[in-house]
Amino acid sequence: MSATQDLLFKSLSDPTRRAMFERLCRQGELTVSELTEQTGISQPGVSKHLGVLKSAGLIRARHEGRQTHYSPKLDGLSPLMDWTSQMVGFWQSRFDRLEDLLQRMDQ
Amino acid sequence: MSATQDLLFKSLSDPTRRAMFERLCRQGELTVSELTEQTGISQPGVSKHLGVLKSAGLIRARHEGRQTHYSPKLDGLSPLMDWTSQMVGFWQSRFDRLEDLLQRMDQ
DNA sequence: CCGACACATTCGAATTTGGTTATTTGATCT
DNA sequence: AGATCAAATAACCAAATTCGAATGTGTCGG
Structure with missing residues (x-):
């Protein structure tokens, strides 16, 4: 029923996305480039996954110059x-x- | 990484399946017919969802005559x-x- | 044994999803 | 200003998912 839970489970159901979230939890804050390096998928792919995690309330974005830093949201x-x-x-x-x-x- | 987690998140990512699991947690044990009545989808659909939940270790099946009773697994x-x-x-x-x-x- | 019943399985259509390449936006550097 | 770099968006494709209709399997009642 709850749309929040739906977004949460859906976003975490993909292993690549879950791995990205795990890395963010371990490391605290990472840029898209840093995240792209180890995932094995393209930069647009990474951005897309980050968008999903963000709309589920699991991560936040901090823009600094031309790069974006992503970090886990504590209450996500x-x-x-x-x-x-x-x-x-x-x-x-x-x-x-x-x-x-x-x-x-x-x- | 973990196949167990993958199965878990994947099976719970579907709202229909999550609703079925919730009902089982609330009610304890239900037959396929009972589960089919309120879900709004067909009996084969229900059976398939139950199969997914079962292979994720979230529920167990108990056969009794020609009907199957499903119940949540405590440590799932x-x-x-x-x-x-x-x-x-x-x-x-x-x-x-x-x-x-x-x-x-x-x- | 035969029909009805409870459930599982198969198959095919429609939709969703995860990925790509190409392009766009915006910031930085010379 | 023009080139370059970081990230986001667009357009698109292949694979996976979800569902129903049809069918199969096993069980009960007559």
Whole structure:
């Protein structure tokens, strides 16, 4: 349902894009050229991937002269963590209710 | 890099599939028919989505007579949580190093 | 055994996606 | 100003995805 989650999962579903995001998390800030060097794909390809990550709220762009520096956004992964823990929570609460039931049946 | 993560993100990147997984987390266990009723897509479509979720390790199948019951796998989301916290960790440790640096510069 | 049922699988059409090359925009240097 | 460099955008193509219709497989009831 949520468009935010959709953008998040979609952008992270591509291995190249995920690798780029990982590099940004490790290194903090990188230019398009630096990112292009090790990905094995062309510069326009890299720019496109960065656009996707940016529109998903995972990275930010900082323009400095003729080059653009990209860095991870601290709260970009929050919706992902929220969703995940919510899913685990659903399962957990079901489990708890089951435990309750069993305990009541025990008596 | 990791094939597990790839399968996970890819299977959760489809909104229909994510909605199905959410329903399973909320309800615990559902048959293909029950899942088909509310998704708005055909039964073969549902079966295929379930196959993707299953091969990603997110759900399990339990055959009972001529119907199949699907339920979420408790540890299916672990690799996702691991990856996420690792990313946050990278950022955090960079932040810590920066704090260290600033503190040393302060003196 | 035969028909109905629950689900899985196959196949083909329509759409989306990931990549390219070519071009454009904007900043820097001489 | 003109050349050059960094990055973004455009136009395009091949491959992958998603879906439905048709079909296959196994199970239950009569």
